[in-house]
Amino acid sequence: xxxxxxxxxxxxxxxxxxxxxxxxxxxxxxxxxxxxxxxxxxxxxxxxxxxxxxxxxxxxxxxxxxxxxxxxxxxxxxxxxxxxxxxxxxxxxxxxxxxxxxxxxxxxxxxxxxxxxxxxxxxxxxxxxxxxxxxxxxxxxxxxxxxxxxxxxxxxxxxxxxxxxxxxxxxxxxxxxxxxx
Amino acid sequence: xxxxxxxxxxxxxxxxxxxxxxxxxxxxxxxxxxxxxxxxxxxxxxxxxxxxxxxxxxxxxxxxxxxxxxxxxxxxxxxxxxxxxxxxxxxxxxxxxxxxxxxxxxxxxxxxxxxxxxxxxxxxxxxxxxxxxxxxxxxxxxxxxxxxxxxxxxxxxxxxxxxxxxxxxxxxxxxxxxxxxxxxxxxxxxxxxxxxxxxxxxxxxxxxxxxxxxxxxxxxxxxxxxxxxxxxxxxxxxxxxxxxxxxxxxxxxxxxxxxxxxxxxxxxxxxxxxxxxxxxxxxxxxxxxxxxxxxxxxxxxxxxxxxxxxxxxxxxxxxxxxxxxxxxxxxxxxxxxxxxxxxxxxxxxxxxxxxxxxxxxxxxxxxxxxxxxxxxxxxxxxxxxxxxxxxxxxxxxxxxxxxxxxxxxxxxxxxxxxxxxxxxxxxxxxxxxxxxxxxxxxxxxxxxxxxxxxxxxxxxxxxxxxxxxxxxxxxxxxxxxxxxxxxxxxxxxxxxxxxxxxxxxxxxxxxxxxxxxxxxxxxxxxxxxxxxxxxxxxxxxxxxxxxxxxxxxxxxxxxxxxxxxxxxxxxxxxxxxxxxxxxxxxxxxxxxxxxxxxxxxxxxxxxxxxxxxxxxxxxxxxxxxxxxxxxxxxxxxxxxxxxxxxxxxxxxxxxxxxxxxxxxxxxxxxxxxxxxxxxxxxxxxxxxxxxxxxxxxxxxxxxxxxxxxxxxxxxxxxxxxxxxxxxxxxxxxxxxxxxxxxxxxxx
Numbered sequence: 001x002x003x004x005x006x007x008x009x010x011x012x013x014x015x016x017x018x019x020x021x022x023x024x025x026x027x028x029x030x031x032x033x034x035x036x037x038x039x040x041x042x043x044x045x046x047x048x049x050x051x052x053x054x055x056x057x058x059x060x061x062x063x064x065x066x067x068x069x070x071x072x073x074x075x076x077x078x079x080x081x082x083x084x085x086x087x088x089x090x091x092x093x094x095x096x097x098x099x100x101x102x103x104x105x106x107x108x109x110x111x112x113x114x115x116x117x118x119x120x121x122x123x124x125x126x127x128x129x130x131x132x133x134x135x136x137x138x139x140x141x142x143x144x145x146x147x148x149x150x151x152x153x154x155x156x157x158x159x160x161x162x163x164x165x166x167x168x169x170x171x172x173x174x175x176x177x178x179x180x181x
Numbered sequence: 182x183x184x185x186x187x188x189x190x191x192x193x194x195x196x197x198x199x200x201x202x203x204x205x206x207x208x209x210x211x212x213x214x215x216x217x218x219x220x221x222x223x224x225x226x227x228x229x230x231x232x233x234x235x236x237x238x239x240x241x242x243x244x245x246x247x248x249x250x251x252x253x254x255x256x257x258x259x260x261x262x263x264x265x266x267x268x269x270x271x272x273x274x275x276x277x278x279x280x281x282x283x284x285x286x287x288x289x290x291x292x293x294x295x296x297x298x299x300x301x302x303x304x305x306x307x308x309x310x311x312x313x314x315x316x317x318x319x320x321x322x323x324x325x326x327x328x329x330x331x332x333x334x335x336x337x338x339x340x341x342x343x344x345x346x347x348x349x350x351x352x353x354x355x356x357x358x359x360x361x362x363x364x365x366x367x368x369x370x371x372x373x374x375x376x377x378x379x380x381x382x383x384x385x386x387x388x389x390x391x392x393x394x395x396x397x398x399x400x401x402x403x404x405x406x407x408x409x410x411x412x413x414x415x416x417x418x419x420x421x422x423x424x425x426x427x428x429x430x431x432x433x434x435x436x437x438x439x440x441x442x443x444x445x446x447x448x449x450x451x452x453x454x455x456x457x458x459x460x461x462x463x464x465x466x467x468x469x470x471x472x473x474x475x476x477x478x479x480x481x482x483x484x485x486x487x488x489x490x491x492x493x494x495x496x497x498x499x500x501x502x503x504x505x506x507x508x509x510x511x512x513x514x515x516x517x518x519x520x521x522x523x524x525x526x527x528x529x530x531x532x533x534x535x536x537x538x539x540x541x542x543x544x545x546x547x548x549x550x551x552x553x554x555x556x557x558x559x560x561x562x563x564x565x566x567x568x569x570x571x572x573x574x575x576x577x578x579x580x581x582x583x584x585x586x587x588x589x590x591x592x593x594x595x596x597x598x599x600x601x602x603x604x605x606x607x608x609x610x611x612x613x614x615x616x617x618x619x620x621x622x623x624x625x626x627x628x629x630x631x632x633x634x635x636x637x638x639x640x641x642x643x644x645x646x647x648x649x650x651x652x653x654x655x656x657x658x659x660x661x662x663x664x665x666x667x668x669x670x671x672x673x674x675x676x677x678x679x680x681x682x683x684x685x686x687x688x689x690x691x692x693x694x695x696x697x698x699x700x701x702x703x704x705x706x707x708x709x710x711x712x713x714x715x716x717x718x719x720x721x722x723x724x725x726x727x728x729x730x731x732x733x734x735x736x737x738x739x740x741x742x743x744x745x746x747x748x749x750x751x752x753x754x755x756x757x758x759x760x761x762x763x764x765x766x767x768x769x770x771x772x773x774x775x776x777x778x779x780x781x782x783x784x785x786x787x788x789x790x791x792x793x794x795x796x797x798x799x800x801x802x803x804x805x806x807x808x809x810x811x812x813x814x815x816x817x818x819x820x821x822x823x824x825x826x827x828x829x830x831x832x833x834x835x836x837x838x839x840x841x842x843x844x845x846x847x848x849x850x851x852x853x854x855x856x857x858x859x860x861x862x863x864x865x866x867x868x869x870x871x872x873x874x875x876x877x878x879x880x881x882x883x884x885x886x887x888x889x890x891x892x893x894x895x896x897x898x899x900x901x902x903x904x905x906x907x908x909x910x911x912x913x914x915x916x917x918x919x920x921x922x923x924x925x926x927x928x
Contacts, residue, residue, distance in 0.1 A: 041894060054874045054889075056878070061892070066877060176879075
């Protein structure tokens with residue numbers, strides 16, 4: 001059983017495993033795969049502008065890469081951020097792990113590790129959320145940060161000065177390269 | 182001295198010769214005797230003119246013998262023979278002149294009697310010159326050889342031609358009414374004596390062959406209903422064998438003897454007959470197949486001939502070529518190709534039961550059929566026995582059996598036989614399977630058929646109007662039959678569709694009992710029906726009300742289900758009350774929707790009407806609907822695309838005629854989207870996936886895209902199809918490709 005799980009689970013040791021015991025059974029893994037397949041289908045067929053995600057490889061549904069475009073009217077407008085999504089074996093009972101791969105200067109995002117401080121990814125997680133809802137939440141988080149619990153204190157401090165914030169943002173921002181795959 | 186020695190030598194030779202010729206007679210009496218004998222012998226075997234008297238008349242027999250004995254004793258016979266041959270050579274121009282004269286005459290008139298006369302003439306010469314039997318076999322055979330050599334050297338090609346004609350003229354005519362010419366025994370004897378038979382044996386044989394060919398072609402072309410081989414063999418025995426007897430069994434003394442002599446040549450002639458018939462049938466094979474089963478006799482012949490003659494390769498070649506030329510081209514109807522294919526299967530099974538020929542011939546047909554878009558539809562509509570599709574491909578008598586799967590070799594099969602020698606490497610010895618199995622096996626997967634079956638069933642079920650339970654029952658019977666072929670599981674969806682039909686009736690009954698309505702919907706389970714063409718007609722006015730009321734009752738009855746109307750699939754029975762008349766018609770919903778709108782206002786433009794019923798209606802359909810009413814005299818096109826309601830009929834005469842007419846407008850079959858449209862629909866889904874992966878993963882190779890698309894449910898396209906699709910996307914400037922890597926067009 002361990003082997004089955006580990007072959008399905010991503011090999012990345014760095015991913016924080018919040019799931020506790022990796023004791024999901026084979027049928028459990030199957031149902032997770034099925035759920036992820038459904039989420040992928042839903043995400044593909046819905047046309048939410050500016051958000052997208054797709055599994056990295058066809059053999060492993062637990063590692064996805066996502067893309068978020070900054071919403072227009074915000075300081076992030078016109079910028080595209082790449083994120084990585086990792087699903088735990090007992091998803092959706094435990095939230096997926098998401099971090100920014102593109103450096104993102106944002107009050108709730110760690111500029112170095114890319115980890116995100118968003119309540120629904122932590123204690124407010126519920127199994128009814130999906131990749132799509134999380135991505136939409138992230139997109140809106142960009143425009144409306146929660147300055148009460150910042151990960152990036154500098155960013156939180158200058159948020160009110162959008163001009164200065166934009167300058168800082170652009171200093172860290174790296175446009176996407178095409179050949180990521 | 183040398184001269185002495187020479188002299189002595191000459192003297193001894195002279196003595197010796199003299200002694201031999203003189204035979205120890207006194208003086209030169211012996212020598213004189215020898216001279217006389219020599220002269221007599223020369224004179225008697227000398228080649229003479231035909232008008233000269235024979236040597237017998239001049240001398241008496243014993244004189245010859247005495248002379249010959251004398252010569253023989255003196256060992257001078259070889260010299261005599263030489264001089265005879267030399268004389269013959271000198272005399273031969275006389276014969277040559279005659280040969281030339283006769284052949285020239287033949288050339289002029291083409292009358293074989295000249296040749297015949299020539300032969301007899303030659304025979305006369307031959308007999309005249311032939312030395313007497315008593316002179317010994319050596320002399321005789323030397324003479325015959327020399328005579329024939331000289332003779333053949335003067336015979337011209339014209340003579341050969343004439344000789345052939347002459348032989349041919351002795352054959353029984355192909356026309357059965359004329360009598361067999363009396364065998365001209367003398368002629369054949371003359372041929373033999375002159376050595377013509379041996380020399381021209383192949384010419385005579387070719388005369389026989391040509392005769393057989395001509396007869397076979399004349400007797401058998403286009404006659405396929407009965408086996409001809411037996412008749413031909415009888416003809417051979419009756420007509421050709423007597424002729425052959427003259428030539429090949431001339432020396433036979435008893436019947437057995439003759440049979441033994443004929444055996445060899447007879448089998449050659451028989452082979453030739455079989456080959457000719459085989460060639461003929463091969464040439465005709467395409468038409469024979471068309472005529473099947475009326476041409477089963479020809480097929481029997483072909484089978485037997487192929488046993489005798491190895492012409493299988495040429496049969497395959499000819500049939501493939503004929504198919505290519507006459508069948509597998511865009512001008513041929515798919516049904517026709519299928520019919521011919523089925524006939525081919527049946528025919529070649531007669532000719533070659535193991536199926537090697539069929540396999541080789543069928544391959545191009547199957548490949549071609551696979552490329553035709555409507556092949557499946559044709560096969561399927563035949564399976565369900567569409568009434569309007571003409572005669573069925575399937576034999577009524579053939580028992581319905583499950584489709585055969587390609588079976589692995591059964592190693593325990595005690596009736597196993599090796600594959601025929603000319604089977605190709607990919608030949609599969611298929612057990613004689615039923616036609617439907619063979620047709621279905623054109624495609625690798627039978628899913629396609631099942632899908633098409635569902636489409637067809639949907640179409641047919643929706644076409645049923647007026648609660649025709651009988652028709653539903655008929656479909657049910659069909660499905661039951663198909664279940665036997667395709668298996669229970671494959672047709673589950675069809676089952677559900679049929680169940681929907683009956684359930685609809687039940688539900689409708691219930692809803693009607695709650696609140697009577699004139700709407701009688703057929704309630705389809707969306708998941709189980711093929712995607713139906715979605716046009717979103719919004720029914721206006723009272724129709725809308727009726728629909729909504731019904732939907733309300735329905736949701737009260739089945740709270741967990743919701744009705745989604747597909748109004749364009751229905752029909753509406755309308756009674757229009759106009760000022761001066763009542764029009765009663767059955768029309769498609771679009772027509773009904775339009776006329777409903779006319780009840781609100783008398784004049785509409787077409788664009789306004791379309792806007793009212795939902796923009797998904799295209800102009801052509803709308804115009805068609807309006808023209809239906811114009812034809813019925815209810816509307817009138819006022820200006821271009823503007824229509825006015827005729828409350829009062831336009832002309833009195835017309836109105837009178839239209840008075841309360843119940844008109845049936847033609848209601849077309851609701852068309853379910855074809856498989857291809859559905860595929861396009863599917864491809865749209867896949868495009869979303871491709872877009873998604875390219876957005877997030879950057880540029881990808883075609884292989885990667887193909888692999889990633891496995892994540893999309895139900896993806897079943899090949900990489901080639903994907904390539905075509907991507908190329909289409911590239912042309913629409915959705916993607917760009919560089920070095921085999923695809924990516925989205927940068928914004």
